[in-house]
Amino acid sequence: MELGTSRPLSGSEMKSGPSVWEDKASSMDPYELQRLYLDDVWRYVSSRIDHQEDAEDVTMEVMSAAFRRLREQTVVADPRLWLLTIAKNKVADCLRRKYRRREAPLVDADHMDGTDHFKRFTVNAILDQMTEDHSQALVLKYVNGLTTEEVAAVIGRSTDATNSLLQRARSEFRVLGADSFDLTDREDEV
Secondary structure, X not given: OOOOOXXXXXXXXXXXXXXXXXXXXXXXXXXXXXXXXXXXXXXXXXXXXXXXXXXXXXXXXXXXXXXXXXXXXXXXXXXXXXXXXXXXXXXXXXXXXXXXXXXXXXXXXXXXXXXXXXXXXXXXXXXXXXXXXXHHHHHHHHHOOOOHHHHHHHHOOOHHHHHHXXXXXXXXXXHHHOOOOOOOOOHHHO
8 A cells, every 4th residue: 555545554454564663683563562562651641641531542542643653654763762752742732632621630539549649649730830841751751761861762852951851850849749748868768
């Protein structure tokens, strides 16, 4: 199938063509992409979007966009970072829509006990007060467990600039969260 046609690819057509994940030893089809990286995408999206149904929708938007882009791109160096970059953009879109509608997050008490809900609500409230760059960097680093270099690749900055950004973001989080959390150094307790 040529690019530009309006008919969507079927599963067999997607598997038979060359993959953007072609590595010297292996290639990955869309199903493999989903199997390997859906949890990473979900972890990032759900940490930034309070309402579970919205987070599920955004996660599916990310995977859908990735599948569509499989036909357009020829090479992707790191599929995980590529997907998290798409996720970052889709989350920003969702938050913009949410801000325009002025929605209040709904509490989904069935999935968390009181302490977990309070901590998540407090952390999200602090992240919402922070600049978008700071909150995204912290989520990518501490929720998704990316290295500083990987965070830099996702947010489109140099490693040094990202390291500085993370330092400023941690400082801002400490200041904003000082009343909510005991943020003293825990290295002495080990």
